[in-house]
Amino acid sequence: MPEPIKLDLVQRPRRLRRTGALRALTEETVLLPRHLIAPLFVVDGKSAPEEIKSMPGVFRLSIADLVKECRALHKLGIRGVALFPKLDAKLKDDKGTGALDEDALVLRAVRAVKKAVPELAVITDVALDPYTTHGHDGVLNAARDDVENDRTVGILCQMAVLQARAGVDLVAPSDMMDGRVGAIRKSLDAAGFSGTGILAYAVKYNSAYYGPFREAVGSAQAAGTRLLSKATYQMNPANRREAVIEATLDTLEGADILMVKPAGPYLDIIREVRHATRKPIAAYQVSGEYAQIQAAARLGWLDLARTRHESLLAIKRAGADIILTYFAKEMAKELGR
Ligand code: PBG
Numbered sequence: 488m489p490e491p492i493k494l495d496l497v498q499r500p501r502r503l504r505r506t507g508a509l510r511a512l513t514e515e516t517v518l519l520p521r522h523l524i525a526p527l528f529v530v531d532g533k534s535a536p537e538e539i540k541s542m543p544g545v546f547r548l549s550i551a552d553l554v555k556e557c558r559a560l561h562k563l564g565i566r567g568v569a570l571f572p573k574l575d576a577k578l579k580d581d582k583g584t585g586a587l588d589e590d591a592l593v594l595r596a597v598r599a600v601k602k603a604v605p606e607l608a609v610i611t612d613v614a615l616d617p618y619t620t621h622g623h624d625g626v627l628n629a630a631r632d633d634v635e636n637d638r639t640v641g642i643l644c645q646m647a648v649l650q651a652r653a654g655v656d657l658v659a660p661s662d663m664m665d666g667r668v669g670a671i672r673k674s675l676d677a678a679g680f681s682g683t684g685i686l687a688y689a690v691k692y693n694s695a696y697y698g699p700f701r702e703a704v705g706s707a708q709a710a711g712t713r714l715l716s717k718a719t720y721q722m723n724p725a726n727r728r729e730a731v732i733e734a735t736l737d738t739l740e741g742a743d744i745l746m747v748k749p750a751g752p753y754l755d756i757i758r759e760v761r762h763a764t765r766k767p768i769a770a771y772q773v774s775g776e777y778a779q780i781q782a783a784a785r786l787g788w789l790d791l792a793r794t795r796h797e798s799l800l801a802i803k804r805a806g807a808d809i810i811l812t813y814f815a816k817e818m819a820k821e822l823g824r
Pocket of ligand 1: 612614616624661662696697698699700701717772773774775
């Protein structure tokens with residue numbers, strides 16, 4: 488062993504890492520169950536929970552099981568759930584008509600959850616992808632080569648009002664049409680739902696990380712291809728300045744919370760939006776981020792508990808107030824209330 492060299496240091500950052508107490512006292516970022524929102528998938532009928540292949544540990548639930556799960560999540564200190572319906576292929580069509588069915592699966596699910604666990608904030612997506620045969624978030628134009636913005640926004644407004652009537656706390660437009668936040672705000676107010684908030688998917692990228700989710704809600708096979716491109720409405724992953732434009736527009740249009748999605752690969756974007764707005768920021772750790780960690784853990788290449796914690800801490804540290812994550816339940820168990 489060589490002799491230690493003489494270092495004349497005044498600053499020794501390791502001093503504050505020396506003991507558990509000092510590390511805890513100087514910890515900058517805190518992650519609690521109340522910062523997490525659990526995305527949940529719901530199906531019609533009375534079937535037993537079915538696991539989503541590319542998302543181990545995530546299940547499609549009947550409404551009865553969904554209600555049980557919401558009770559359990561609430562006991563663990565989780566304050567919000569985001570509900571996603573998986574429709575029978577028979578109920579889908581070209582125009583996503585099922586989205587305006589007053590007895591739609593997701594509306595029944597909302598009513599059941601709000602009745603059983605009223606304290607839990609319930610959030611629903613406003614977008615047509617679970618309802619269209621082509622899997623796009625809106626209706627197609629006459630040439631069928633793009634999603635028609637303004638016609639789609641009209642449908643989304645009606646959809647948001649139905650969700651508000653069913654009792655959601657926040658509607659979450661995830662479609663990325665231009666002007667939809669403002670139009671939805673106006674429609675909600677006109678229908679008497681000025682208290683229903685908008686959690687805007689303000690900065691949503693055209694990401695490959697949504698793959699497992701599309702399996703979960705059956706919107707991937709719909710177009711007959713896994714290559715379904717949403718590039719004409721979701722953002723280009725190469726762009727950062729544009730995130731500020733989108734966040735600013737949604738704020739001006741009346742969004743209450745701004746979401747960045749995906750989260751982990753877009754920490755710089757979360758930070759950028761944090762500097763650009765005073766609004767609360769949500770970040771969505773999407774299905775592919777979850778799948779990646781699960782897959783590596785299954786291969787024995789990563790430690791599941793430590794990796795999921797670190798992945799969420801990083802999102803919080805970047806500036807997110809709220810995180811939507813498929814790890815919500817397991818994380819809440821680990822963190823305690
Ligand atoms: C649909 C929607 C998507 C997700 C949430 N809402 C997929 C998409 O835009 O194709 C992705 C969530 C995830 O991957 O976990 N508008």
